[in-house]
Amino acid sequence: MQEKFIIKGKQKLDGTLSVSGTKNEALKVIPACLLTQEKCVAKNIPDIVDVRAMLDILKDIGADVKKIEDHHFEITCGKSITNKLPEAKVAAQRASIMLVGPLLARFGEVSFPHPGGCVIGKRPIDLFLEFYKQMGVSIAVHDSHYQMSVDKLQGIDYIFPRVSVTGTESLILAGCLAEGETIIRNAAMEPEIEALAEILNDAGAKIIGAGTPTISIKGVAKLNGFNAVMLPDRIECGTFAIMGVATNSHLKIENCRPDHLGILWSHLEKMGAKFKLSEDSVEILPTDKPLKAQDIHTHEYPGFVTDLQAPFTVLLTQTTGMSLVHETIYEGRLFYVDALNTMGGKIIMCDPHRVVFDGPMHLYGRKVVSPDIRAGIALVIAAMIAEGDSEISNVHLIDRGYENIEERLKAVGAEIERVSIC
Ligand code: EPZ
Numbered sequence: 113m114q115e116k117f118i119i120k121g122k123q124k125l126d127g128t129l130s131v132s133g134t135k136n137e138a139l140k141v142i143p144a145c146l147l148t149q150e151k152c153v154a155k156n157i158p159d160i161v162d163v164r165a166m167l168d169i170l171k172d173i174g175a176d177v178k179k180i181e182d183h184h185f186e187i188t189c190g191k192s193i194t195n196k197l198p199e200a201k202v203a204a205q206r207a208s209i210m211l212v213g214p215l216l217a218r219f220g221e222v223s224f225p226h227p228g229g230c231v232i233g234k235r236p237i238d239l240f241l242e243f244y245k246q247m248g249v250s251i252a253v254h255d256s257h258y259q260m261s262v263d264k265l266q267g268i269d270y271i272f273p274r275v276s277v278t279g280t281e282s283l284i285l286a287g288c289l290a291e292g293e294t295i296i297r298n299a300a301m302e303p304e305i306e307a308l309a310e311i312l313n314d315a316g317a318k319i320i321g322a323g324t325p326t327i328s329i330k331g332v333a334k335l336n337g338f339n340a341v342m343l344p345d346r347i348e349c350g351t352f353a354i355m356g357v358a359t360n361s362h363l364k365i366e367n368c369r370p371d372h373l374g375i376l377w378s379h380l381e382k383m384g385a386k387f388k389l390s391e392d393s394v395e396i397l398p399t400d401k402p403l404k405a406q407d408i409h410t411h412e413y414p415g416f417v418t419d420l421q422a423p424f425t426v427l428l429t430q431t432t433g434m435s436l437v438h439e440t441i442y443e444g445r446l447f448y449v450d451a452l453n454t455m456g457g458k459i460i461m462c463d464p465h466r467v468v469f470d471g472p473m474h475l476y477g478r479k480v481v482s483p484d485i486r487a488g489i490a491l492v493i494a495a496m497i498a499e500g501d502s503e504i505s506n507v508h509l510i511d512r513g514y515e516n517i518e519e520r521l522k523a524v525g526a527e528i529e530r531v532s533i534c
Pocket residue numbers: 135136139206207230233234235236237238239240274275276277278279418419441442443485486513
């Protein structure tokens with residue numbers, strides 16, 4: 113069923129938002145349960161479309177998935193597990209590729225379609241195919257379908273030619289039960305990767321260096337069950353903080369890790385935004401001073417996180433002066449600016465990686481379409497600051513990344529309604 117959000121313009125928010133568990137950690141920890149036949153406990157799991165889909169895939173291949181209470185699951189991948197992946201569900205999201213390593217470790221073979229996900233670029237998996245081949249995997253490629261087989265995964269010394277988050281996480285999972293040692297060089301350093309390694313080490317893995325550019329994984333014979341509590345979602349925390357500054361609101365954000373968003377606070381400070389940070393909360397305060405334009409260049413952690421690029425660009429349209437937004441990671445993650453220009457923006461696309469504009473811009477409420485998770489929530493922020501009402505369709509893409517979003521925003525005064533279109 114198609115749905116849209118109807119959002120009033122010129123909104124002010126006031127109240128406290130609590131941050132959910134991290135989507136991009138849960139989507140790796142759930143597949144990691146396949147590395148053991150013992151019971152795994154996963155807590156602070158966000159109730160979002162992509163996580164429900166990942167849990168469904170595990171159920172489809174024979175896992176016992178028990179919901180103990182909201183956000184809390186027990187997952188056992190016992191003898192009933194098969195390697196027959198449900199193709200349509202696997203093709204629907206990028207994180208499905210995390211299932212490949214554990215299934216190769218368990219069965220020595222797996223076949224799967226090219227993993228989908230947000231349309232923010234080509235989303236290739238060439239690096240995954242490269243390191244699996246080096247681990248001894250034979251790979252047959254049919255159109256966009258991969259047939260993989262291996263006797264036993266072999267540890268390798270692999271240098272990523274470009275930093276890859278799920279690439280690093282996949283190689284960590286594949287290395288856990290491989291023969292010998294796997295060394296990952298030019299590894300991604302996201303906080304979720306360090307958290308994943310801690311969870312696996314508690315289950316008996318031998319991983320050192322996660323969170324640094326060089327990670328070593330010494331293969332072991334088996335892993336025990338684990339107990340995992342997801343980190344607070346830094347992207348959700350950053351999104352809410354940007355929303356608070358953009359609407360010039362008084363907004364408290366709790367249950368979060370501001371220390372995972374260093375660059376964001378430094379840009380907001382240079383911009384002249386008013387906010388207070390504590391160890392697990394952020395308080396955004398209104399200001400009557402104009403905000404100053406900024407140049408941002410997205411970069412792997414600890415640089416400016418690409419998943420906040422779209423919300424931050426909406427905020428930048430309200431600042432005074434010239435801004436440059438340089439999306440260095442994805443070649444298709446700036447096209448949502450067309451929707452902002454429909455709303456009255458004057459954003460110039462220099463090339464697929466760079467836009468420039470002179471703010472502040474007066475935005476008008478319009479009917480727009482959410483192109484992906486993060487651009488979708490960015491358009492919600494744009495609609496909140498625009499003059500007049502807006503309609504945002506394709507809201508199921510926003511539901512992929514933000515739990516119960518309109519109810520949570522209403523609780524801090526947002527005027528947003530979810531309406532079914534057909
Ligand atoms: C993860 O995507 C996240 N998704 C993305 O979040 C996030 O934007 C991205 O990391 C960067 O931080 C999940 O964790 C499920 P990459 P991922 O592999 O792993 C290129 C969201 O909104 N590359 O780090 O797919 C790739 O094209 C989502 O929550 C290759 O060239 O990102 C990109 O340019 C969107 N070949 C760059 O590397 C490969 O084999 C980074 O990709 C793999 C990647």
